[in-house]
Amino acid sequence: MKEEGRDVDENGRKFDPLFCKTCKLVFTLKRSDHNDSEMHRRITNFLQPTCKLCSEVFFSPMAYEKHLDSQKHLEVSKIIVEKKIPLWLLLVAFFLD
Numbered sequence: 001m002k003e004e005g006r007d008v009d010e011n012g013r014k015f016d017p018l019f020c021k022t023c024k025l026v027f028t029l030k031r032s033d034h035n036d037s038e039m040h041r042r043i044t045n046f047l048q049p050t051c052k053l054c055s056e057v058f059f060s061p062m063a064y065e066k067h068l069d070s071q072k073h074l075e076v077s078k079i080i081v082e083k084k085i086p087l088w089l090l091l092v093a094f095f096l097d
C-alpha cells in the first residue's frame, strides 16, 4: 500500500508535500517556487484581484466587482480615459503634488 501523504522525488528522496491554502492543493515544489508559479499567480489574482487603475488589492472577486462600480474607481478611470494620460504620469503627478 502506498504511504499516505508522502512522495518521492526523482532522486528517491522522501519529502513532505506542502499545502497551499490559496490554491487549495498539495504541491511538491519548494514553497517559493510554487508561489512564483503561473498557476499560483493566476489563482491569487483571481481570489485577490488588484485594480491596476487604483492600485488596490481586494480580498474577494466580489469586493473587486463592487469596487468597479464605486465612485472612486469611476472617477479614477474617467480621468485616465478622458485625458488619455498614462497611469505612470498620473502617479508622478500625484506624488509631485
Ligand SMILES: [Zn+2]
Pocket (backbone or CB within 6 Å): 020, 021, 022, 023, 024, 034, 035, 039, 040
Ligand atoms: Zn498556491
Ligand SMILES: [Zn+2]
Pocket (backbone or CB within 6 Å): 051, 052, 053, 054, 055, 067, 068, 072, 073, 076
Ligand atoms: Zn479601481
